Amino acid sequence: MSFEILKPKVTAILMQNHISRDEKLFEICTLLKNTIDYYNWVGFYFRNGEKEELLLGPYVGAPTDHTVIPFGKGICGQVAVSNQNFVVPDVSDQDNYISCSFTVKSEIVVPLFVNGANIGQIDIDSHVLNPFTEADERFLEFVNQEIAKMF
Template sequence: MIFENLKPQIETIVLNKNKTVDKRLLSICELLEANITYYNWVGFYFRNGNKEELHLGPYVGEPTDHTIIPFGKGICGQVAVSNENFVVPDVTAQDNYIACSITVKAEIVIPIFVNGENIGQIDIDSNTPNPFTEADERFLEFVCAQVAMIL
């Protein structure tokens, strides 16, 4: 499966100390977006200091106005509060969804933990309805665990 083939590439990116953390995060976004057909926007959001908000980190895909997201708002903001994965098969069915693009049909957000604290998340939008499976969740948990080692 594609996820198993991508894992060693993620590990290689994470271990490349010749690149800054942001460049490594961007490389992960690029790798995922290029290799998984239904990953149409891939990015990282991180807690903004001590504020109850997330700020946008490296990403690939259409530009977004959502560079700051308050905790509790949208899918990303909800994950910042719940500390749990959030898979949205149909964004139109979510009352608290922040629309980034009219083409987005589904979203998955997986938190990143460092020393047990939720410090950010990977956010993926898909233009395909209901594409995410448990395999996506497990793979993205792996990605987040790798990313946590360099944050």
């Protein structure tokens, strides 16, 4: 399914008034994981108040022990510091990578900004080497821009 077809589906999820923010985020995770074949784990991490750490939010995929990630640690922690997208074609090439599973081959993390502040990120793991393109980045930026309207 193309990203252009997914955009209105994301927007429709976020416009639902009868479910909570976390339920909306979970529905987005489910939509992305179920429609993009190389998205094997989709989740959100959010800054823990003023602490320099991320807390796991809604996600879909294999359970993870990484429910708290310090800033600077792993791909997610690095994005919390850099405020930049981070695409990792091959996680085995990264020195500062937190291994979630031997099946994870690549990762993409895109920060979520509200009023210019990085409040969290969407994190996607793939069991495929180097599947993420610029189109993935632009789509995930769109997803986060739409999500930011809920805050």
